[in-house]
Amino acid sequence: MKKTxxxxxxxxxxxxxxxxxxxxxxxxxxADKGQVVVYNWSEYIPQSVLDDFTRETGIKVVYSTFExxxxxxxxxxxxxxxxxxxxxxxxxxxxxxRRDNLLRELDHGRLSNLGNLDPKMLDQEYDPGNKYSxxxxxxxxxxxxxxxxxxxxxxxxxxxxxxPRFKGKIILTDDLRDAFGLALRSLGHSVNSKAPEExxxxxxxxxxxxxxxRVFDVTAIKQALxxxxxxxxxxxxxxxxxxxxxxxxxxxxxxxEGAVLWADSFVIPIGxxxxxxxxxFIDYMLRPEVAVRCIEEYKYxxxxxxxVALLPDELKNNSILVPGDKELKNAEFTTGLGExxxxxxxxxEQLKATQ
Numbered sequence: 307m308k309k310t311x312x313x314x315x316x317x318x319x320x321x322x323x324x325x326x327x328x329x330x331x332x333x334x335x336x337a338d339k340g341q342v343v344v345y346n347w348s349e350y351i352p353q354s355v356l357d358d359f360t361r362e363t364g365i366k367v368v369y370s371t372f373e374x375x376x377x378x379x380x381x382x383x384x385x386x387x388x389x390x391x392x393x394x395x396x397x398x399x400x401x402x403x404r405r406d407n408l409l410r411e412l413d414h415g416r417l418s419n420l421g422n423l424d425p426k427m428l429d430q431e432y433d434p435g436n437k438y439s440x441x442x443x444x445x446x447x448x449x450x451x452x453x454x455x456x457x458x459x460x461x462x463x464x465x466x467x468x469x470p471r472f473k474g475k476i477i478l479t480d481d482l483r484d485a486f487g488l489a490l491r492s493l494g495h496s497v498n499s500k501a502p503e504e505x506x507x508x509x510x511x512x513x514x515x516x517x518x519x520r521v522f523d524v525t526a527i528k529q530a531l532x533x534x535x536x537x538x539x540x541x542x543x544x545x546x547x548x549x550x551x552x553x554x555x556x557x558x559x560x561x562x563e564g565a566v567l568w569a570d571s572f573v574i575p576i577g578x579x580x581x582x583x584x585x586x587f588i589d590y591m592l593r594p595e596v597a598v599r600c601i602e603e604y605k606y607x608x609x610x611x612x613x614v615a616l617l618p619d620e621l622k623n624n625s626i627l628v629p630g631d632k633e634l635k636n637a638e639f640t641t642g643l644g645e646x647x648x649x650x651x652x653x654x655e656q657l658k659a660t661q
Contacts, residue, residue: 313433341366342583345382345390347570348373348525349560350443351591352603365581365583368459373525374481376397382408388577389586397569398483400439401432401642409438410574416585419592422658427569431641439571440588443544443606446565446629446637447484449543450531450546451538454555464492468511472518477530477539480522482654483640485512487566488540500646508654513660522658531556542568543626544606558626563634569609601627 308567344351348371354368372378375396382393383648387408395403403409414420414436441648455475467476470566479485487497489508499505520536528549530536546558572588574581590596597613600606605627608614614628625633643650 308629310633310659322354328542334395340364341368342587343368343370343389343391344394344587345370345378345392346394347371348475349604350570350600353598355596355599359587363585363586363590367587379403379586382575384579385462387575389580390575390578391578392587393573393575394442394570395439395573396483396640397430397432397439397571398640398642400571400573402647404433404438404571405577405642405644408576410576410581411437412440412574413585414594417589417592419589419594420595421501422592422594422612423609424611430569430639431637433571439573440592441569441571441609442591443520443604444567444569444602444609445606446543446560446567447479447488447540448543448546448558448560448565449488449538450541450549450556450558451532452531452555454534455537458557461538461557461559463564464488464563465511467518468514472537474520475537476515476518476520477526477536478515478519478522478525479540480524482650484540484568485657486650486654487638487640488561491561491564491566491636491638496564497527498641498643500643502649505646505653509657510647512657516657516660519524542606543629544604547624547626560629560633560637562636564638565634567634567637567639569639 342365344367346369356369360366378393378395379399379402382390382403383406417440420440427444428436449464451465486505486508489511490497490499490504492511493504493507495504495508523530526546527541528541531539531541532549532552534553543558546556550556572591574575574584579586592610593649594610594612596615597608597610600618601608601613601617602621607627607629614622
């Protein structure tokens, strides 16, 4: 009987082992103490930084990416905050995620490098007191144009994109908040307007602009400007600086009506399984020497004052990478819209559907 029990136990163990081999692997099974599961924008943290984090801490980074806030939000909501330990949404989606109870309230005492951040970048309307989010990068949506086709210095305003000579020569961001943001600023309204008549006016601005739009896109804006498929288009300041390295005829404008500002932040989903490792990862990313490497690689603005101080002079003194009061005059951060978001989405779908 004892031998039979041993054989049966061995058989059960073998079957269990075989089943384990065929279980789905990936974020949903990421409870391993030795890892942190990060869900982030593509091209946003250098691989060398992730490798060095693992080398120093022994924590493996399971890294996956998204191309839009909407895609990120849909997945996090579907999974009810499980499967990921650190996510990097934009500010207005921090607001949406916290309202949906999908974020873990943060213990600031576990973030020794929090003091490196610019107080001006903290306590934003989308997350008062930074109870749920810690800013990672920020930037401005202005627009770029090619001085080969457009006289240098001739464009200073959003509404100049309506000029008929640009018909078919513009690429427009395929991002609802960016597109409506530039339209609202061009009309003198807040990028976070909840007034129905102002939202409608912004929609009508975009309808007028659409004949000049060759394509709506988010990921291909840099390449379209570099390759001169288009003459101009709204672009994030970091993407512009990368594009400039490939085409030195490109120019960037902080529009007089005001740039649209954004901030992307680290959050810990409510269902995170590796919470301790999430804090270790976020605190590591807040180190000045780490933040510098991210800035130098992707050219986005940083809320990390100590990191900015470590930048080489050509970057530290670059007013596109480190904009001052002059560049940010009339600029405004996007925040949550609450139920009004549905009004924007209705007009956005109409805009995309119009011929």
